[in-house]
Amino acid sequence: MKYSLLFILSIFIFSCSFNKEVKSSGELALQGKWEEDTVKNKLQLVSYQQHFLTFTCDSFYLQLHSYSTINLQGGKCYDAKDWLEFAKGYYKMAKDTLKMEGNFVNEDFKYKAEGSCYRTGKYIENFILTQQNDSTVILKSLQTGLSHQLLLKQKLTCNN
Numbered sequence: 001m002k003y004s005l006l007f008i009l010s011i012f013i014f015s016c017s018f019n020k021e022v023k024s025s026g027e028l029a030l031q032g033k034w035e036e037d038t039v040k041n042k043l044q045l046v047s048y049q050q051h052f053l054t055f056t057c058d059s060f061y062l063q064l065h066s067y068s069t070i071n072l073q074g075g076k077c078y079d080a081k082d083w084l085e086f087a088k089g090y091y092k093m094a095k096d097t098l099k100m101e102g103n104f105v106n107e108d109f110k111y112k113a114e115g116s117c118y119r120t121g122k123y124i125e126n127f128i129l130t131q132q133n134d135s136t137v138i139l140k141s142l143q144t145g146l147s148h149q150l151l152l153k154q155k156l157t158c159n160n
Contacts, residue, residue: 024058034150077117087123
């Protein structure tokens with residue numbers, strides 16, 4: 001009895017395994033490298049960001065080129081009139097909303113330590129897709145209300 005219970009218990013323990021993480025193929029229309037060539041009304045804005053996005057499968061890689069006429073964040077890192085920030089993570093579409101969740105990273109898209117210049121930690125942003133065709137996407141930020149017109153620079157395909 002003791003051995004049969006041990007045998008049955010070992011079957012349950014050794015028959016289970018973790019599933020491999022399955023990568024989604026993402027949104028076919030977004031696959032590629034996108035750039036925001038111009039920012040609407042940028043001369044009237046105190047600060048703004050220019051987006052450079054790469055979508056591969058269900059992942060995104062973001063380069064934010066930030067501009068500010070005054071130091072709104074405080075600290076010596078923001079004394080420059082412009083700076084670059086990087087983020088990477090996963091995205092998904094929910095109807096007309098592009099949901100992006102990831103982390104701020106270094107220029108090589110690897111871990112960025114707390115206390116580094118500019119933002120660290122989580123990057124979470126939601127955009128409404130207000131217009132989309134083969135070569136242009138217009139995203140409206142739900143945080144800032146600003147629209148970003150992205151132009152397709154290179155089409156990519158997801159190879160899962």
